[in-house]
Amino acid sequence: MEKIDDFTLGEIHLALTLTKGHLEVEVSSARGLPMASSGQEPDTYVKMYLRDGDRRLQKRKTRVARHSKTPGYHQTLRYTAHDALGRTLLAMVWEKQRGFEHNQAIGVAEIGLSNLEGNKPLEGWYRLLPVTSVVRDDSDSADSVR
Numbered sequence: 001m002e003k004i005d006d007f008t009l010g011e012i013h014l015a016l017t018l019t020k021g022h023l024e025v026e027v028s029s030a031r032g033l034p035m036a037s038s039g040q041e042p043d044t045y046v047k048m049y050l051r052d053g054d055r056r057l058q059k060r061k062t063r064v065a066r067h068s069k070t071p072g073y074h075q076t077l078r079y080t081a082h083d084a085l086g087r088t089l090l091a092m093v094w095e096k097q098r099g100f101e102h103n104q105a106i107g108v109a110e111i112g113l114s115n116l117e118g119n120k121p122l123e124g125w126y127r128l129l130p131v132t133s134v135v136r137d138d139s140d141s142a143d144s145v146r
Contacts, residue, residue: 009034009107009130010069012046012091015123018116023084027062027073030093031125033106034069041067043096044106048077051088051110056135058083064096084113090135093128105131 010032017024027046036042045064049056058079065071093106107128116122 009128010093011125011127012093012109013123013125014091014109014111015121016089016111016113016116017121018081021081023079023081023113023116025060025077025079025089025091027075027077027091029070029072029074030128031070033071033093036095037104041069042106043067044071045094045096046073047092047094049090049092050079050084050113051090056090057087085116087113089113091126092131092135107131108134110134 010030012030013028015026015028017026025048027048030044030046033042033044043064043066046062048060050058060077060079062073062075062077065073089111090108091111092108095104095106097103108131109126109128111122111126
């Protein structure tokens with residue numbers, strides 16, 4: 001089996017802030033993403049979930065960033081604070097496929113939300129891990145883990 005080094009799947013930059021009863025997640029950019037299976041730079045988007053045990057809740061998505069291994073998303077996704085606190089945030093980077101092919105999960109970052117404090121942003125680069133190491137079902141249409 002091929003060894004995956006720390007940054008083979010890339011990283012995602014996120015800033016999380018609790019403000020006015022909401023968790024705001026600023027999805028800035030990604031870097032070091034792998035090339036698409038076609039050999040071209042990938043079209044990607046980020047899909048976020050709150051995770052409670054094995055269940056994925058409240059899906060949010062960014063727009064697609066085209067043809068880049070270092071895409072800029074520059075979007076803020078919001079959750080209500082009472083839904084988010086004590087849970088885990090999953091940030092999954094997806095490669096959008098052309099035609100009738102299924103979109104492919106590139107990697108996932110998992111961020112615990114129990115340490116968030118009001119008005120104190122949690123910001124940084126999060127390493128993308130293989131999706132199978134964090135979730136059991138990586139299909140694009142699945143809203144909960146089986």
